[in-house]
Amino acid sequence: MTCPHQNIGKTLLLGLVLCAFGSLPCPKKLLAQDSVPGSLPEPISRDSRDQERVELAESRLVPTGVDLWWHEPILLPLGIGPRALAISADDATAESLEFSPEVQIIRVEPQIRRTDITRQKAAFDWTNFLETSWANRSDPIGSVLTTGSTTGRFIDDQLNGGLGVRKRSTTGAEWEISQRSGWQRNNSDFLVPNPQSTSRLELTVTQPLLAGRGKEVNYFRVVEAQLGTAATEAESLARLQDHVLSVGTSYWQLYKTRAAFLIRRRAVEEADKLVVSLTERSKLDATSRQILRAKVAAAQRRAELMTIAAAADTAETRLQRFIGQVDFETELVPAQLPTRVPPSWDRETVVQTALTGRPEIVKAVREVRAASLRLGVSRNQLLPRLDLLAGTYVAGLNAHRNLFPAYGRQFVDGRPSVNVGLVWERAVGNRAARGLVQRNELELQRSISEYDAALQTTRADVELALSLMEVNYQTMLQRELSAKAARAELWYLEDRWQTMAVADGSAILLLENLIDAQVRVADEETSLSAAEADLNIVILQYHRAVGTLLRSAHFTQSPSGDLHDSDDQTRADLATPMLDSQMLEENAF
Numbered sequence: 001m002t003c004p005h006q007n008i009g010k011t012l013l014l015g016l017v018l019c020a021f022g023s024l025p026c027p028k029k030l031l032a033q034d035s036v037p038g039s040l041p042e043p044i045s046r047d048s049r050d051q052e053r054v055e056l057a058e059s060r061l062v063p064t065g066v067d068l069w070w071h072e073p074i075l076l077p078l079g080i081g082p083r084a085l086a087i088s089a090d091d092a093t094a095e096s097l098e099f100s101p102e103v104q105i106i107r108v109e110p111q112i113r114r115t116d117i118t119r120q121k122a123a124f125d126w127t128n129f130l131e132t133s134w135a136n137r138s139d140p141i142g143s144v145l146t147t148g149s150t151t152g153r154f155i156d157d158q159l160n161g162g163l164g165v166r167k168r169s170t171t172g173a174e175w176e177i178s179q180r181s182g183w184q185r186n187n188s189d190f191l192v193p194n195p196q197s198t199s200r201l202e203l204t205v206t207q208p209l210l211a212g213r214g215k216e217v218n219y220f221r222v223v224e225a226q227l228g229t230a231a232t233e234a235e236s237l238a239r240l241q242d243h244v245l246s247v248g249t250s251y252w253q254l255y256k257t258r259a260a261f262l263i264r265r266r267a268v269e270e271a272d273k274l275v276v277s278l279t280e281r282s283k284l285d286a287t288s289r290q291i292l293r294a295k296v297a298a299a300q301r302r303a304e305l306m307t308i309a310a311a312a313d314t315a316e317t318r319l320q321r322f323i324g325q326v327d328f329e330t331e332l333v334p335a336q337l338p339t340r341v342p343p344s345w346d347r348e349t350v351v352q353t354a355l356t357g358r359p360e361i362v363k364a365v366r367e368v369r370a371a372s373l374r375l376g377v378s379r380n381q382l383l384p385r386l387d388l389l390a391g392t393y394v395a396g397l398n399a400h401r402n403l404f405p406a407y408g409r410q411f412v413d414g415r416p417s418v419n420v421g422l423v424w425e426r427a428v429g430n431r432a433a434r435g436l437v438q439r440n441e442l443e444l445q446r447s448i449s450e451y452d453a454a455l456q457t458t459r460a461d462v463e464l465a466l467s468l469m470e471v472n473y474q475t476m477l478q479r480e481l482s483a484k485a486a487r488a489e490l491w492y493l494e495d496r497w498q499t500m501a502v503a504d505g506s507a508i509l510l511l512e513n514l515i516d517a518q519v520r521v522a523d524e525e526t527s528l529s530a531a532e533a534d535l536n537i538v539i540l541q542y543h544r545a546v547g548t549l550l551r552s553a554h555f556t557q558s559p560s561g562d563l564h565d566s567d568d569q570t571r572a573d574l575a576t577p578m579l580d581s582q583m584l585e586e587n588a589f
Contacts (some may be wrong), residue, residue: 002226043380044353056469068488070262070529087249088336089536092323096247097240099324106239112233116225123221124168126334129178132161148189156186170215173207181403193399200407202393210273210383213419214455218376227370241359241549243322248540250531255334257312259529264305267522271298274514290511297515301522338532340476342469342539350546354462359548361458364451372449375440381433384426392418461545472538485526488515 077084097103137156141147146154164178185195212218265463275294280288355361394417396410426524429432431482493514542547 005422006237010212033176051186051416068528070259070525073262073313074234074334075337078258078261079331080309081329083327084331084333085328086194086333086335086585087251087323088334088448089248090336090440092220092251092319093244095323095325096243100243100322102243102322103240106243108237110229110233110236113225113229117222117229120225122168127166128163129161129162129166134159144361145190147187152185152187154188155185156188159183164427168218168438169205171217172218173205174216176204178202181406183401195400197398197401197403197406198395199403199410200393200395201410202391204391207390208385209386209388209403210386212385214380217380218378220373224370224373227366227373231363231366231370234359234366237550238359239362241544241547244550245540247319247322250322250337250535251336252332254312254315254319255338256530256533257308257315258334259524259533261305261307261312261530263522263525264301264308267518268301268305270518271515271576273300274298287358287508290508292507293511293515297518301519338536339539340532340535341534342473343542345466345542346468351459351462353483354458354546355455358454358458358545359546360454364447364454368444368447368451371440371444375437375444378433378436381436382430384424386425387423388504389421389423390419392416423532427542438515458545465545467540469535469542472531472535476535479522479524479528483521486517486520486524490514493517543562 075086135155135156135158137158139156141150141152141154141156144150160180160182162178162180164176166174166176168174178201179199180197181195181197183195184191188194207213271294274290275298278291278294282291317328320328320330368436394410394414396406396408396413398406398409431588493510497514498509540549
């Protein structure tokens with residue numbers, strides 16, 4: 001019969017052997033237990049040991065969430081370039097708006113369109129004119145009233161000239177003030193005195209009474225140019241916001257790829273440590289298969305790291321192009337961490353802000369007003385032409401070639417002459433004017449439909465942006481939980497790997513699980529960093545949908561090159577005419 005004390009000794013020896021292979025806890029725990037002679041102590045189960053590892057892994061987690069360890073090294077250069085430039089998202093936007101050639105192209109468009117306003121206003125400027133003519137005629141005499149005789153030929157020598165100013169007013173009237181003078185000599189007995197000098201100062205006015213009458217009709221080209229300029233400014237603002245969105249997206253893409261590079265590089269370092277550890281234990285208990293498996297994992301991660309490095313280089317080059325940087329050897333280092341909390345919003349307020357401030361809406365409104373203006377003017381052209389002609393002049397006469405006495409006598413001799421008349425004209429059928437009205441009516445309908453489409457697009461963009469922002473925020477929170485759990489799983493497997501004998505039959509399965517856990521941690525942390533960047537990109541898209549990504553209403557440029565606001569849009573709003581439809585009856589006259 002075996003002695004109870006011998007059984008206790010065998011149990012302790014078996015515990016020491018099994019402890020070396022990681023199957024039982026340390027023998028000191030067994031010795032600490034109360035042992036009764038004649039009975040064996042209760043062994044600790046595998047389930048209880050696993051529970052201890054799980055509790056240990058969970059205790060090492062960050063209380064507030066996953067450890068965002070890449071936030072600190074991502075602000076430092078990676079050493080991939082001879083120089084490094086720290087840049088934030090705001091700095092990238094500012095430099096892009098100042099140095100990007102694409103921005104310069106966008107900014108010059110409203111300035112080009114603004115020249116139309118000056119050109120249309122110039123139609124009402126005063127115009128100077130000077131006219132001269134000289135004629136020497138030699139005509140046969142067909143009447144005795146020509147020269148007083150029927151023999152010979154009629155010889156006439158004339159020199160005429162005139163100068164003055166003309167102007168078209170906003171009411172449609174055309175004014176002309178001129179001083180005309182001349183000298184004449186011939187062989188007629190009826191020219192007295194012969195030779196003689198003449199002068200005449202005259203004023204003529206032509207005022208439309210129906211078609212073409214009124215400031216609303218004549219000034220509409222200026223207002224149309226102002227509305228067109230405002231529409232171009234709104235379009236340029238939309239293009240600038242798209243450009244700013246592209247810059248911000250490129251910046252956070254750079255952040256995303258650099259964070260992925262840091263995470264994957266850490267995964268490579270963990271794989272290398274595993275290879276070194278197994279290699280050092282190859283003479284003790286590590287097998288060749290385990291070493292080869294670890295080397296395969298390390299090589300795979302290096303290959304992934306090279307792909308991510310290429311993606312980071314591509315994102316950096318794209319951002320450098322957007323900000324107008326020509327030194328592509330400089331490494332761009334993100335100096336701004338992503339925002340992890342989306343902005344607060346109220347749906348109704350956001351929608352109203354988008355409907356009142358989005359550039360596409362502003363452009364559509366200007367185009368509707370311009371189309372309405374063209375329709376009103378075209379209806380005015382349905383009226384017949386009825387112009388009032390009025391004029392007055394004073395004239396002077398002097399003998400020989402001395403013009404100056406003639407200039408003086410035009411104010412002394414006699415009285416001013418006056419003439420008044422009417423000109424009426426109407427095309428038969430008036431088809432051209434009717435066709436123009438029909439065309440402008442259709443264009444107005446198209447502009448209204450485009451305005452409705454812009455409203456629907458704006459509402460849809462706002463709803464989509466709000467939805468994406470909420471979804472991406474929740475996705476980021478879930479990515480935090482998954483990364484936290486993946487890190488806990490890795491710590492659990494690392495603890496088991498450190499306490500299990502490598503030569504154990506289940507060690508190769510544990511090694512596979514450990515390698516897979518390292519990959520999962522890298523994948524989850526990469527997904528979390530990508531979710532951070534995606535949330536910031538969606539926030540930019542939200543501001544673009546609302547129209548608040550770039551607040552600037554005008555893009556005029558002063559001679560010094562600085563941007564400043566313009567009040568021409570206000571003038572365009574006030575100058576838009578409201579034509580009376582009763583005055584523009586289609587069947588008038």
